[in-house]
């Protein structure tokens with residue numbers, strides 16, 4: 001190949017880490033690298049629930065892309081990917097077209113809202129900086145309405161979280177800490193505010209050990225979260241949420257329903273004719289799409305399995321480790337070396353329950369309380385260091401001890 005063009009789509013955990021690793025591995029004359037992303041910043045998805053609850057300002061989660069890439073090696077385009085035309089090896093962006101020789105797809109996930117009436121129209125979701133800020137501002141607006149209205153409308157103070165997976169639980173943990181702050185701000189008695197969590201299964205946090213789940217449930221309930229198990233969501237309207245428990249229909253009057261119940265990979269690549277499984281792109285062990293050896297895939301878009309053939313949970317850690325292998329393999333391809341296999345990610349399980357509480361399983365050890373929350377901070381800080389060294393860590397790191 002004569003100075004191949006490598007195009008990276010998406011600057012989430014997988015895409016940005018691929019770019020940062022490639023800029024270290026390749027010299028300027030070896031390849032042209034282009035990174036395409038919707039915004040001029042990368043954001044830490046693992047902090048979005050804090051941004052949405054209002055416990056962490058969204059600017060803390062934003063990292064300017066120009067501060068971490070070497071612009072003499074990487075051409076950065078702010079644009080939206082519309083489609084991938086594999087036969088012509090081109091990418092259609094909103095504002096231009098790009099030709100590629102090697103492509104890295106790292107477009108992440110989208111909220112899965114199909115099948116439940118009113119979910120797409122009326123539910124809020126936490127997927128990026130703007131949606132997280134929207135959730136926070138929407139809750140504040142409703143508190144302000146309640147404080148100002150002569151005829152008090154309780155639905156303004158009923159907040160419902162749909163889904164008791166990691167995101168739902170982490171958001172509930174942050175929000176229940178923030179509610180007293182919002183109450184003070186808007187002169188509302190704390191007792192007036194209700195925070196509900198609807199979970200379809202009998203248990204929260206799928207994949208976590210029973211005693212970790214038990215701890216999480218007790219922590220949330222003791223702080224006032226009303227968890228409703230086996231609640232099947234039926235419909236979401238502007239001012240109410242309808243669900244069913246044991247065959248009986250129930251309604252919670254609420255203007256604020258936050259859906260955390262499911263994510264799916266980005267639909268942009270669905271029409272590209274790649275081999276898909278669970279709406280994700282099937283990859284081989286080197287992270288190449290099984291149907292196309294000019295396309296690598298990282299993170300939530302990639303359907304990767306462990307040694308037992310089970311799908312690996314989509315996490316930031318998975319995306320980062322895959323990005324490291326992809327950067328190495330792109331360099332190997334250019335230097336006619338053998339490709340490396342991606343080892344199945346050894347995942348720990350971690351969910352925070354607010355700033356100083358959480359549950360985790362790390363190398364078969366169960367961790368509870370502030371220690372789990374502390375591990376999350378270390379892991380976020382380690383990521384910042386990997387991405388932008390000491391400069392970025394000191395600028396954006398979280399150094400709260402407790």
Ligand SMILES: Cc1cc2nc3c(=O)[nH]c(=O)nc-3n(C[C@H](O)[C@H](O)[C@H](O)COP(=O)(O)OP(=O)(O)OC[C@H]3O[C@@H](n4cnc5c(N)ncnc54)[C@H](O)[C@@H]3O)c2cc1C
Nearest residue numbers: 010012013014038045046080081107108299300314315316
């Ligand atoms: C609120 C929340 C909290 C989470 N907490 C944790 C956690 O604590 N720990 C953990 O390990 N995992 C966590 N996850 C999961 C983790 O964030 C994902 O697995 C990870 O972000 C996947 O990385 P990625 O690179 O595949 O995609 P992403 O990080 O989602 O990045 C994809 C990027 O592509 C951009 N993009 C999308 N479409 C287009 C387009 N058409 N054109 C241009 N750009 C586009 C998006 O803006 C996005 O920035 C969390 C997820 C959420 C939603």
